[in-house]
Amino acid sequence: DGGITQSPKYLFRKEGQNVTLSCEQNLNHDAMYWYRQDPGQGLRLIYYSQIVNDFQKGDIAEGYSVSREKKESFPLTVTSAQKNPTAFYLCASSIGGDNEQFFGPGTRLTVL
Amino acid sequence: DAKTTQPNSMESNEEEPVHLPCNHSTISGTDYIHWYRQLPSQGPEYVIHGLTSNVNNRMASLAIAEDRKSSTLILHRATLRDAAVYYCILRTYYSGGGADGLTFGKGTHLIIQP
Numbered sequence: 172d173g174g175i176t177q178s179p180k181y182l183f184r185k186e187g188q189n190v191t192l193s194c195e196q197n198l199n200h201d202a203m204y205w206y207r208q209d210p211g212q213g214l215r216l217i218y219y220s221q222i223v224n225d226f227q228k229g230d231i232a233e234g235y236s237v238s239r240e241k242k243e244s245f246p247l248t249v250t251s252a253q254k255n256p257t258a259f260y261l262c263a264s265s266i267g268g269d270n271e272q273f274f275g276p277g278t279r280l281t282v283l
Numbered sequence: 284d285a286k287t288t289q290p291n292s293m294e295s296n297e298e299e300p301v302h303l304p305c306n307h308s309t310i311s312g313t314d315y316i317h318w319y320r321q322l323p324s325q326g327p328e329y330v331i332h333g334l335t336s337n338v339n340n341r342m343a344s345l346a347i348a349e350d351r352k353s354s355t356l357i358l359h360r361a362t363l364r365d366a367a368v369y370y371c372i373l374r375t376y377y378s379g380g381g382a383d384g385l386t387f388g389k390g391t392h393l394i395i396q397p
Contacts, residue, residue: 204384213370213387214327229384261326271317272385274326 174198175275177262182280184256192247192278194262203245204263204272207231214261220245221267249280256282287371292392295361303356303391305371310351315374317385318345318356320367327370327387330356366395 175196184190194203202221206214206229216229220239234253239245245264249256259279263272288306295301307316317332331338331345333354338345344357358365370390 206384206387211389213389214385215387216384219384227383230386263326271329271332272319272327274328277324277326 175262175264175273177260177275177278179278180276182278184280184282186282187251189251190249190256190280192249192260192262192280194245194247194275195243196264196273196275197243198264198266198273199242200264200266200273201242202265202267202270203239204265205229205235205237205245205247206261206263208259208261208277217247256280287373287388289369289371289388289391291389292394294394294396296396297363298360301358301361301365301393303358303369303371303393304353305355306353307371307373308352310373311375313375316345316347316351316354317372317374318343319370319372319385319387320365321370321390322367330369332374361393361395363395363397366393368392 178193204219205217207217208214215231217235218226218229218237220226223239223242226237226239234250236248259277261277262275265272315332315334318330319327320330321327331340331343333345346355368390370387372385
């Protein structure tokens with residue numbers, strides 16, 4: 172089955188530690204995205220990539236980093252510089268930048 | 284992307300039609316109107332999108348006002364599985380192709396009563 176997978180579903184980390192969230196898709200999509208969602212709020216764009224080896228900052232990129240070495244994978248690293256990292260993180264992909272986005276199930280990160 | 288305004292919540296009965304409004308008075312000529320919905324603890328799901336004409340698909344219909352300053356998502360026969368947060372999003376398309384990410388507001392929390 173084609174789709175987007177994110178792992179793990181729940182993640183706990185101590186304050187000050189970097190953590191990397193996984194996002195993999197087998198839809199052969201060029202574009203991939205990372206969003207953050209806080210309770211009762213809409214999603215906010217962190218980073219996006221329209222093609223391998225290229226990515227752009229979204230609205231809230233500070234404290235986050237990404238890489239896009241393979242078409243299928245777009246991992247997100249939450250660094251210790253992110254002041255309030257506890258949130259629900261969602262990855263998405265689309266055929267091109269202007270097509271509908273398909274979302275993964277999300278990773279709920281809690282920093283203790 | 285331009286801003287949209289939606290009611291915080293709406294309530295409807297099962298098996299009845301639901302009309303979810305969205306105001307977007309600052310919409311530009313290159314903005315498409317997209318709707319996504321999000322079930323609890325899940326990622327959003329695409330519902331429908333349009334530019335000027337009304338659109339229908341298997342999930343819903345989208346009615347767009349003639350001046351494009353507002354639109355309505357129509358669920359023809361709501362079920363309990365339609366209970367979700369519905370987001371109305373304007374998406375600017377660029378002539379060279381490619382667009383950046385989606386800009387989500389708080390959306391409308393749709394409650395379906397059995």
